[in-house]
Amino acid sequence: MTDTWTDRLSEYLDGELTDAERAALESHLASCRECVTRSPRLREVAARAAALMARPPADDLWPGIEPRLQSGANAVFPSARAPSRRFSFTLPQLAAAGIALMVMSGGGVWVLQHGGRATSAPASSRPIRLAPAPRVVSTR
Ligand SMILES: [Zn+2]
Numbered sequence: 001m002t003d004t005w006t007d008r009l010s011e012y013l014d015g016e017l018t019d020a021e022r023a024a025l026e027s028h029l030a031s032c033r034e035c036v037t038r039s040p041r042l043r044e045v046a047a048r049a050a051a052l053m054a055r056p057p058a059d060d061l062w063p064g065i066e067p068r069l070q071s072g073a074n075a076v077f078p079s080a081r082a083p084s085r086r087f088s089f090t091l092p093q094l095a096a097a098g099i100a101l102m103v104m105s106g107g108g109v110w111v112l113q114h115g116g117r118a119t120s121a122p123a124s125s126r127p128i129r130l131a132p133a134p135r136v137v138s139t140r
Contacts, residue, residue, distance in 0.1 A: 003028075003032065003034070003035070005024075005025050005028050005029075005032070005035055006034065006035060006038065008021070008025065009025075009035060009038055009039050009042050010042055010046070012025050012039070013039065013042055013043055013046055014046075
């Protein structure tokens with residue numbers, strides 16, 4: 001069971017609450033048994049963590065690592081070179097791409113042959129028939 005102050009106990013222990021929040025939490029601690037039992041545990045955990053962080057590492061590994069890095073970077077990181085991009089396709093993928101190309105080019109030819117006549121624009125290849133010129137007859 002948690003209440004609104006349970007999650008804020010660590011902020012209280014770290015001194016991150018405002019004065020009003022701290023006063024409200026302290027009055028809550030007088031009545032809430034769960035928070036009272038949690039806060040000493042949190043205080044203990046925080047103290048242990050602080051003690052652990054202050055301890056220096058037992059062995060310094062860097063003097064053994066640094067010369068190996070400087071002797072040959074490629075030996076340490078064999079995949080450090082930029083990988084070349086290579087595409088590969090399976091035979092069914094290539095066959096599907098070929099079929100798709102044939103269908104699209106055939107459809108394009110069909111549209112050019114059949115689809116062009118369906119438009120309402122006048123065809124430029126149709127011969128234009130001119131009306132016969134009026135005949136002028138002289139009677140002199
Ligand atoms: Zn509580």
